[in-house]
Amino acid sequence: xxxxxxxxxxxxxxxxxxxxxxxxxxxxxxxxxxxxxxxxxxxxxxxxxxxxxxxxxxxxxxxxxxxxxxxxxxxxxxxxxxxxxxxxxxxxxxxxxxxxxxxxxxxxxxxxxxxxxxxxxxxxxxxxxxxxxxxxxxxxxxxxxxxxxxxxxxxxxxxxxxxxxxxxxxxxxxxxxxxxxxxxxxxxxxxxxxxxxxxxxxxxxxxxxxxxxxxxxxxxxxxxxxxxxxxxxxxxxxxxxxxxxxxxxxxxxxxxxxxxxxxxxxxxxxxxxxxxxxxxxxxxxxxxxxxxxxxxxxxxxxxxxxxxxxxxxxxxxxxxxxxxxxxxxxxxxxxxxxxxxxxxxxxxxxxxxxxxxxxxxxxxxxxxxxxxxxxxxxxxxxxxxxxxxxxxxxxxxxxxxxxxxxxxxxxxxxxxxxxxxxxxxxxxxxxxxxxxxxxxxxx
Amino acid sequence: xxxxxxxxxxxxxxxxxxxxxxxxxxxxxxxxxxxxxxxxxxxxxxxxxxxxxxxxxxxxxxxxxxxxxxxxxxxxxxxxxxxxxxxxxxxxxxxxxxxxxxxxxxxxxxxxxxxxxxxxxxxxxxxxxxxxxxxxxxxxxxxx
Numbered sequence: 001x002x003x004x005x006x007x008x009x010x011x012x013x014x015x016x017x018x019x020x021x022x023x024x025x026x027x028x029x030x031x032x033x034x035x036x037x038x039x040x041x042x043x044x045x046x047x048x049x050x051x052x053x054x055x056x057x058x059x060x061x062x063x064x065x066x067x068x069x070x071x072x073x074x075x076x077x078x079x080x081x082x083x084x085x086x087x088x089x090x091x092x093x094x095x096x097x098x099x100x101x102x103x104x105x106x107x108x109x110x111x112x113x114x115x116x117x118x119x120x121x122x123x124x125x126x127x128x129x130x131x132x133x134x135x136x137x138x139x140x141x142x143x144x145x146x147x148x149x150x151x152x153x154x155x156x157x158x159x160x161x162x163x164x165x166x167x168x169x170x171x172x173x174x175x176x177x178x179x180x181x182x183x184x185x186x187x188x189x190x191x192x193x194x195x196x197x198x199x200x201x202x203x204x205x206x207x208x209x210x211x212x213x214x215x216x217x218x219x220x221x222x223x224x225x226x227x228x229x230x231x232x233x234x235x236x237x238x239x240x241x242x243x244x245x246x247x248x249x250x251x252x253x254x255x256x257x258x259x260x261x262x263x264x265x266x267x268x269x270x271x272x273x274x275x276x277x278x279x280x281x282x283x284x285x286x287x288x289x290x291x292x293x294x295x296x297x298x299x300x301x302x303x304x305x306x307x308x309x310x311x312x313x314x315x316x317x318x319x320x321x322x323x324x325x326x327x328x329x330x331x332x333x334x335x336x337x338x339x340x341x342x343x344x345x346x347x348x349x350x351x352x353x354x355x356x357x358x359x360x361x362x363x364x365x366x367x368x369x370x371x372x373x374x375x376x377x378x379x380x381x382x383x384x385x386x387x388x389x390x391x392x393x394x395x396x397x398x399x400x401x402x403x404x405x406x407x408x409x410x411x412x413x414x415x416x417x418x419x420x421x422x423x424x425x426x427x428x429x430x431x432x433x434x435x436x437x438x439x440x441x442x443x
Numbered sequence: 444x445x446x447x448x449x450x451x452x453x454x455x456x457x458x459x460x461x462x463x464x465x466x467x468x469x470x471x472x473x474x475x476x477x478x479x480x481x482x483x484x485x486x487x488x489x490x491x492x493x494x495x496x497x498x499x500x501x502x503x504x505x506x507x508x509x510x511x512x513x514x515x516x517x518x519x520x521x522x523x524x525x526x527x528x529x530x531x532x533x534x535x536x537x538x539x540x541x542x543x544x545x546x547x548x549x550x551x552x553x554x555x556x557x558x559x560x561x562x563x564x565x566x567x568x569x570x571x572x573x574x575x576x577x578x579x580x581x582x583x584x585x586x587x
Contacts, residue, residue, distance in 0.1 A: 033584025071587025079581065081455065081574040086582055109583045111530065249539035254575075 006064025046078035115291035134298035138314035156222035163275035172229030188230035319366035340396030397433035448501035454483035474563035484573035
């Protein structure tokens, strides 16, 4: 008989099935290695788990090639020098098997992407009470950076000091949008990462910040600070970029991972500028750099979306990943807000309805709580919203497509070529919604 | 000949014994074993990232002059230049104190006690990093 092939999709479900069949006194930790292969680890001494080994090995054929590997299939404390680094790892998560609702404890060891399920440490969540709004999109070219520039201008006109950080390092553009070439700072974010790796990060911090000329425009009383991806006359961007993601030796021993370094940089910039609001341009797509911004840095995250099948499918890939890990999902969902962008000039009514339906369907089938029949949907413990609730994460802040904002530059604002009325017409809904979210955070 | 070489297992064994010696104040030999523990742990990493081994015995195959089939005080100079992937260097970054072994020497076993450097604490710390690296590599399925 031909051997049944088991694919990655089935591994965790099959593992959960094996565990419920064997029903151990204590639930083992499931370690899924970088190849996706599975081993079980018991927080016990080796001699205490020998009795389990035979039963487990017998069942392991249900994992196909993902269960066939050299070395032990069952690990104990004895297999590790520092067992707590494994058994008490902050990366252990409860994984909910969709088909059965069973929960298993898993330590996933991917090569990249772990930051989509790694929450911010508590000391970054509210440094100085400053709001950090992340601008994220699955795809580029949907007007994220322009929206960020317009919001910065809007807030600065109200006297707020705003710090813009360009973390879209693979596709940097914020400086081009906000700064004339001769106003760029000497160093950029990529410089900080390479200099910091050899202990010189603090040396360049004071020379990383530019002031956007919009800060001097008529009616603007706040300052717009920009931390751009690169410095002025950048000679070696790619050589630096290719070193940015390094983990480095930690000050207290061990290593400091890239996401922790990124958080440290934001803290340092924040301490230097002391802004009222921080706007972060995130990398687009399902990349680690975006994960850190969205999950680890943002107090609010704007999810930019156009009403297309690929947008909704893409967001569903991300949301379903969170859905597997309920502890992460309930934290992340609270700071998401959809932004409907490039809203067309024709068929507006059907477009608006279709967008709202898709967005609601996305959230309600992944991140919203199900309301059991007969219970009260208004209960504060239930994270669920009506389709028409404007405060719901799925309910879009809208940016209307407007040809005047194509090839946007801040000169169009400072020279009043783009007027208050132009801005209001295209961005009015987005600006007032964003402002409300910032105010809510200060409450 | 059977596959007798198990770099990862040997590394942990030497480390464990070194700590036993240390707690019993047998310091020169404890320090000596920390050097062997680190050497074996690094060899386990090198092998998993492509250093060629004899399929029968599991030992490293290398022509002279040896860069990798060597003791820890030489090995540490070649870890950074090993042609490993970025993933290999992720593990190397977990061991920033390796250069502590530059004054370790295998000939210390012949020495009279007072001529052995009093560096056992540094060697201990550096070897600990290697053993912790092996923990992570085991969980990752890189070294089994």
